[in-house]
Amino acid sequence: MGENVAILGHHYYPGAPAYLPPQSPLAPRRARGRAGGPTIILLERIDGRATAPVTMVRPLIAVLNGPNLNMLGLRQPEVYGRATLDDVEQICIQAAERLDVAIDFRQTNGEGELVSWVQECRNRARGIVINPAAYGHTSIALLDALLAVDLPVVEIHISNIHRREEFRHHTYCSRAAVGVICGLGVRGYALALQAMTDMILDEDDR
Ligand SMILES: O=C1C[C@@](O)(C(=O)O)C[C@@H](O)[C@@H]1O
Incomplete structure (x- = not known):
């Protein structure tokens, strides 16, 4: 230089x-x-x-999606709406472009794979936006992985889990999350990316 x-x-x-x-x-x-x-x-x-x-290099935010979210659009549209996972990915790509961040958007039905992806984020991503889907309610392994990577986490659910069955009211992931967005539909992903970008900027300002 x-x-x-x-x-x-x-x-x-x-x-x-x-x-x-x-x-x-x-x-x-x-x-x-x-x-x-x-x-x-x-x-x-x-x-x-x-x-x-x-x-x-743009800061990288991982956008991770858990089980059955590949069925979005077909699956209980009265609960999750008609948008497909491809639509959700497009929403995230557009938000990332606007926010000037890079994203790595993924979905898996496997708990172990989700845990491995979270681990991979260490020293690679600046933050994790995660819709853990049902594993949020059940997986201590996923919680442990999120705690281990030492990154800001925003948890998102498309539906309002607090208006639904009682077993959905609690998520293990929330213990690792800075914040949780739920019930705002798929637009919650763009809001989560906005919040994560703000947090990264705040951290860099310090
Ligand atoms: O699979 C899902 C999707 C979900 O995470 C949501 O995005 O609203 C809510 C979970 O309770 C459910 O198991």
């Missing part, structure tokens, strides 16, 4: 001016990449002389 380039931080996020030291003679100009791709920051001097472009 030449002397004209400031190191602004590990990542650059829009709305995080803390990365640009007030005394910096540099102003960031952002060229958007594809969702999940790198964000290219072009740094230029305020006097207009361009410097070398610097590639910054």
